[in-house]
Amino acid sequence: MSLRLKVRLLGFSSGTPLVVVDDSVASALGAHAHDRLVLKHGVGEAVAVVNVARHLPSDVVLVNDEVAELLKLREGDEVEVDLASQPRSTFYIRDFINRVQLTRDEIHTIVKDIVEDRLSEVELTALVVAAEERGLSVEEAFYFAEAMVETGERLELGVKPILDKHSIGGVPGDKTTLIAVPILASLGYHIPKTSSRAITSPAGTADRAEVLMPVNLSIEEIKRVVLKVGGCIAWGGALRLAPADDKIIRVEYPLLIDPFLVASIMAKKVAVGATHVVVDIPVGRGTKVKTLREAEHLARTLIEVGRRLGLYVVCGATFGDQPVGRTAGPALEAREALQALTSFRPVDLVDKAVGLVGLLLELIGVREGRLAAMEALTSGKAYAKMLEIIEAQGGDPGVKPEDIPVGGKTFTLKAERGGIVTWINNTSVATVARLAGAPKDKGSGVELHVKLGDHVRVGDPLITVYSEHSPKLHLAEKYIESNPIVQLGKPGTDMLLKKLLEPKLPLEPLTLGR
């Protein structure tokens, strides 16, 4: 039974077609929350997920901009509203929850429905959580990646090989891309690097690069820059490369899970036309991958899914037990990266960059890839190339590291005892930098004065927090008071880290014999 309802415009766009009706309207239509309604107006037809509300008149349907645009609706228009059937992919998602192995067609249908906004939030979340719980097979990851590519835009440079680099992430201060891209481009290769902004970390590569140059490039601009100077460092978020992934991430983020990791990395690489890819897998406490064994498993899947997609993939497990270099936060990191291109320090950052670039060069047949990378760096070619990239993207090629502004409010934590640095807490470093304002306040962040193994004396500075605003600096300070950032010890002491777990139920007191 369809109803004729009067349109009220919500006046905003929410990314997907959405309507709101009163409880009484929903029950007259036989609709429950999360069902879909089909709206008809003239010859137009739109399907929207229904939100069921109360206190609304029973002859009204509220529509968002997406629905209004699809049906060219104005306030007060009449529309015919009926219960819509469910998209096929909802059945496949239920099968997926029930651990059925999905076919290629079924996965392609799901991805298409994600991109076209036919799934409700409940259904999309169910897909993501079920994937996390059951895991994806290599075959499923391949099908998801393939479908993500097909439903998105693609970059076509018309050259070969096209190189790319990706990091699984999780280590604060990882500015390796800002070194690796200019090295590769300076060697004459094409590397159209797209990066993300921080979601839960103090800086994403796009946030770091944006301190030096505009990163909101269109696909056409990326093409122009890369064909001109060999490489770019652009923000990938608005490019609609594998847009299904962008929608999946919106649900993954609040849950801190990432089950489509392999599919989405590979989809983005195929979408930019990459032929050879190096994937950095940081291994360590406070990163996503805790052991080398896990890293090997992940690498195997990445390589195999890549192979099926026609990509050559090499993976490098990297040391992730402490931040890379000595800074975390967009401006501090941009500065450190520029310095590394001229001073070749800090050594861990340089070592990581040339190590990963070396793997990638060897993948395309270069002998002694690491040496070639180091040579590009120490000869100054990579630095010169970085300035070309900055200029080609519209930044200032005259930029000097010391000119990059960082937060003027600072706080330095000093050692209250001496010892050897035995642990630097990645998560706490990230939290402090975020409390100080990163990534939104580009000048905010953390500088580490010590790294693992350093000998520290009482009163030595351990970390300095930079912030653009005093209240934020204060928040970071408060956090540091109760959360250890750097642990000092002597090997063989401080073995008891923490008392774990109270007993769940009160224990009966022991009855001692009289």
Added chain:
Amino acid sequence: MSLRLKVRLLGFSSGTPLVVVDDSVASALGAHAHDRLVLKHGVGEAVAVVNVARHLPSDVVLVNDEVAELLKLREGDEVEVDLASQPRSTFYIRDFINRVQLTRDEIHTIVKDIVEDRLSEVELTALVVAAEERGLSVEEAFYFAEAMVETGERLELGVKPILDKHSIGGVPGDKTTLIAVPILASLGYHIPKTSSRAITSPAGTADRAEVLMPVNLSIEEIKRVVLKVGGCIAWGGALRLAPADDKIIRVEYPLLIDPFLVASIMAKKVAVGATHVVVDIPVGRGTKVKTLREAEHLARTLIEVGRRLGLYVVCGATFGDQPVGRTAGPALEAREALQALTSFRPVDLVDKAVGLVGLLLELIGVREGRLAAMEALTSGKAYAKMLEIIEAQGGDPGVKPEDIPVGGKTFTLKAERGGIVTWINNTSVATVARLAGAPKDKGSGVELHVKLGDHVRVGDPLITVYSEHSPKLHLAEKYIESNPIVQLGKPGTDMLLKKLLEPKLPLEPLTLGR
């Protein structure tokens, strides 16, 4: 950094506090979709999940009725808006996804946050899907049940024992409760039965009972009715008995999963004060539980969780391979139930009712429970009690089965060949009844003229569909054309049911030797 924003009223209530802000506002606050914002107005403070939209002015926050009421807001008021911290339960849900065993405190916190609407839809869905994927331990089910009871209303009759009955469901036409409640009440016991309405079936017990009497009773009315006549059959949906469960069901429904089954059944029983409960577990094709072994597992959990909650529980596995009795649809079933109370037919319905009532009577110490139940039925006491219940709930005690109106548009499917009824498709029966208009149109539904094992000749009627509206009858007819409802065969024939699964990839044609 907080922002001052102008309030716009959305003008509806969505069950939980909700605000909408423009993309630019969200990013200025550092908020992502599904994060929470805290709004301050005068001394008031409200936390709401944020929906991020586009095309909105950047000085505006849209608030729904819940937020407006909490803060006493009017259109144009200014509020201070800031990013809120996440409720503790979101961390526990992430642990739960990662298969950590949750403690009693953690589960109680989750349930409290569900009831108080502090979780976003993504988080609630994640909890439900993770529970489905990993399963709940007995301990977890107990904690969830306990917490669901604590966060809801309770019925206190002040008598003992209090009996109750529950069915896991899944068989169409299951009107057993309409027979069991008057039998038990006629024997002098108290049974405050609360039931649900249909969500995916053609009729829930509340829908059936509503044909005979009002079922929207308040807790006070239930108390009055039960203390007066011993039993009631009320709709439980609006009583806030275990309200967490009602919110969980809203997410379970579109996914067709039910991982909190045991917890929610037990919570509702404790909330009405039950001391002894019989649970019906229909076993068969087209029901939730497919094998006796599964039924035994489920029973063990129900009994153990019940025991920890202080409830005596007995379970009965019942034959679920075909509908119970001969009708499905609210009015048809109410009529059949009334007839069964006077004519003691159909036999399967009567057998099921006295069988389950017998188990419950024996649980409280009655010998030969089944005989006692049958005696209450055949003596006419149960029928007289049913009329008392109908009257006490405000219905017409003079109701005659033949006076109950059923849909005037009918269609009868006849056998195109002879044979023995070897299969009746529960799911198709339910679908046909729903297409015909049930449960919304109370007079719509299906009548079965045959049951399993019946001998059928060409031209014999198999089923009749009743509908209140011709277009719906037509939909049901169309469905029947392509979906078998009743299968006729001779034992040992028709062994091939269906060709399964196309090969996923085209097979290479066999190359025959020349």
